[in-house]
Amino acid sequence: MFRTLFAALLAVSALEGAEDGLERADERLKMVREQIERRGIEDALTLKAMRTVPRHLFVPKNLQRYAYDDRPLSIGHGQTISQPYIVAYMTELLRPKPGMRVLEVGTGSGYQAAVLAETGADVFSIEIVDALARSSKKAVREAGYDRVQLRSGDGYFGWEAAGPFDAIIVTAAAQSIPPPLIKQLHEDGRLIIPVGPPLGTQYLILVTKKDGKASTRRLIPVRFVPFTRRDTP
């Protein structure tokens, strides 16, 4: 009798788990239609990932009702989760493909890492604030992205042991492009990084590497939290 009850409880919690994935799916479809496709994002894998990843699981409880709004949100420690459109824009620029190796600097909430993982990429992500490194790890696992590799540290130095990378994404605004990141970019790889002063105008810069030489292209103006430093990797 106890055994049956226990089995029944297990079945209920498994069902709840299954429902989690579908929860707020309508809001995600609307977000993709109105904020992302309408602004010109077309890459099928990017759109599918944005429709799938439960963004509300990556924001603090008290802000979850705004999770699908057209804006960034605070995730504590002075940091933010980017607006959905910016996440989609940067993801599309990296030309995601299953099996590609991607390095993210600035895990923050873990949402961008989960979106990249949902496209089938092998994701490595570094976060400098220890508390966020811990909470993002929990969120990424709870959302089911077990293969994402996360660590705490200064992403200025990249993740040499895991490189070279087909794509690198930096989600904090640097004053200049960290040379170790260019070095860890694969031939034909793409690196996207916001560059500019903390309170001034920043631009997303796309770096591509051909025959060992990096070239840069300036894209849209953006506003990101500052890239900070530690003395050690």
Ligand code: SAH
């Ligand atoms: N991609 C994140 C956005 C987080 S905001 C998301 O989807 O939620 C940018 C993050 O970069 C912050 O959490 C900040 O702590 C982190 N950061 C800033 N400088 C860093 C550095 N040198 N190395 C690693 N992370 C850094």
